[in-house]
Amino acid sequence: MTVRLELSRYGMVLIPVLLAMLLAAINYDNNLVYSILFLLIGVLVVSALYTYRNLSSLEVKPGNIWPVFAGGTLRYTLQVVNRGNHPVHSVTFRRQDSDATFRALCPYLAPGASQTVELIESVDRRGRFCIHVMEIATLYPMGLIRARFEVPLEWDYVVYPRLWGDRPWPDIEPDVRTQDDGHYRGGESFYGLRNYRPGESQRHIDWKAVARGRPLMVKEFASGGTGRLWFDWVQLSDLDTESRLSQLAVWVVQGDRAGGPYGLKLPTQVFQPAIGPGHLQQCLTALALHHANGGGRS
Incomplete structure (x- = not known):
């Protein structure tokens, strides 16, 4: 499992502000601006460390998947375990290989605890499909840095035909x-x-x-x-x-x-x-x- 760090949209707004403060501090040789600048940079670095730590101890495994008919709602679960000695906060789960926008949220997971997370998405077509990759992400604690990792599942499921029709049964033997x-x-x-x-x-x-x-x-x-x-x-x-x-x-x-x-x-x-x-x-x-x-x- 490789945890990747990237700037969130709030972090991307902060970077130009820091650059502007750096130019102002250099131009006016203002120690107060330097102090605030380095303080904000320190907050950004510490936020990155805590965000990484929030995901590094998670273990995710596929759970159950329920039969579904076209036009219905697909429901499936993931088993999430916290292997670390610290709690985990505000983790989201999203199927990466789908256009579905639904995200499941695990708000809190105690050290050594496990939890079942349920995801849902609408299905419109019948056939055999596969959940290839699940993305697990967090913005905790400050929302400036986004940490994420991907779990390959290769989880096949079948969508049955839409239940439609009111014709009577054929004759019985x-x-x-x-x-x-x-x-x-x-x-x-x-x-x-x-x-x-x-x-x-x-x-x-x-x-x-x-x-x-x-x-x-x-x-x-x-x-x-x-x-x-x-x-x-x-x-x-x-x-x-x-x-x-x-x-x-x-x-x-x-x-x-x-x-x-x-x-x-x-x-x-x-x-x-x-x-x-x-x-x-x-x-x-x-x-x-x-x-x-x-x-x-x-």
Whole structure:
């Protein structure tokens, strides 16, 4: 870790003032001006030493990063440890390889203590990205000198497609469909919704959705997870690529919440019906990376 020192904008204002005082002291041979000049130079030097000391004992490691959908807010944490025998004050953290202007602040860290610092930034595009470098900086104690160092992270993360779309689920396989007499097979567990077919019993119509202005939808039930549901790329042929991915992402999230097995079919990948967090992550990651132009910025 190499701590770099540079003048802050306040320090850059002070330098011309010091030069003007030096010229005045030389021109008028004024000892009082010399005294004030050397005092200010001493303050600048001492400020640089304390500013350097404020960062020299810090250790920064990557923490956690949370899943995020396009249009949402990326949240990730850093673990900060003070290895020195003196407290650390007013340290800022900023992702250097991003256009994001958000800075996290650690106002105080006692000797030997550790702290979790959370950073946030908005994300607009799906795909795989990387946090390359984190900049840690401070102006403590006087704001005249800025000390900073960089932490290489190379921290990959995936932004899932934007959650957008309100189309009903595709038809579920026969083992979970409601029968024409209004009874359902295999148990009492709610599985999902599908379009109402003319002539079917109205016993399981979702009347609350109808009251909200939605089309007629039929509640479906399953037992023991025997029903299977496919979310297929070709089922949304009337939509453009990003709209398809957004609608499929909505379906995948809804399918996971319903608790039954669901599968995903993309032009280049097929995920067999399954359940669980791992399956959800696989499906959403495949949607995020489908023909995505990966990059290092978000």
